[in-house]
Amino acid sequence: MPTTTETQPRTGAQTRSVPLAMPHVPRSRRSREEVEAAAPTGAKKVLLAAPRGYCAGVDRAVIAVEKALDHYGAPVYVRKQIVHNAHVVTSLEERGAIFVDEVDEIPEGAVTVFSAHGVSPAVIDEAQERQLQTIDATCPLVNKVHREAVRFAKQDFDILLIGHVGHEEVEGTAGEAPEHIQIVNSPDDVDSVEVRDPERVVWLSQTTLSVDETMETVERLRRRFPALHNPPSDDICYATSNRQGAIREIAPHADLVIVVGSSNSSNSVRLKEVALEYGATRSERVDFAHQVDEAWFEGVSTVGLTSGASVPEVLVQQVLDLLAEYGYADVEPVETATEDILFSMPKELRAALKDSGDSSRQIGGRGEKPQR
């Protein structure tokens, strides 16, 4: 039985801020005094979620591009956004990374990084045809779901992949066994699912979904297919679960929850939804501190703050600085899990670095021994 229903947070990787360029944060449109005056007269504070921000898979993928740029020189091509964060992508572009949608946009033989969200076998084949020098930065936890899909397809199961249609990770996983996989986009999709044999059906999921909504989908699937098989272990990853766990703790006490993360970041968007489901009066998502709107603070005593798994900590610190300007200088960390997972660098990069005598950062985000 998978443990995706757990409400307790699980362990994973600590956040890490990379030395990326700091965006300019415009001055407030209202004065600090005006924003403070709009808030209640009682104590104002910030509940700061922990864990938040970078997960081990994002850390590894960003470092992989940085190391590829250092080792091979610019340009380094990256298929899709390496991680779903506007600031990270812009900063890597400034260093010489070129982001493309498909491999046919990449010159033959060029150094190419596959993003953390993974690729289908068809993309790998096309890259080989173009003789691209590939570095696969697919998160190991996404690769785990790929392996599950391949295994169940070999056993001739119908695979119900719970995930968002059009998301790169879902496209990559579905591409492992397109003839066996159906995508289930939401609980409402369950009624239209058709399978060949109700005794040989298994569900898998995207790694960055809402834990609660996924289990609702699974329960509805099980009502239709009582013999539904479970994945061998959680597909929703530790980082997604932990960040949702922290915001579930904060949301009932917060008048406003601010989530730092990009609009195409699935786990960031889910954090905003979870905040509202668990009692936050209001929740807003921003890429940058300058997008925080003073009008949100009308009547607000307690602000919850978190960030998605692809968000560098520097962006959270800028929001904290802005909140302090508005009188929310009292910051109380709410830690619901500790994380210490690190992943090895992609094997192609490890080999290249070793051959050149570069022993830095061959393993893990901070040069530490990887845990899994």
Ligand code: SF4
């Ligand atoms: S959110 Fe989870 S699956 Fe996605 S990169 Fe991070 S650790 Fe990997």
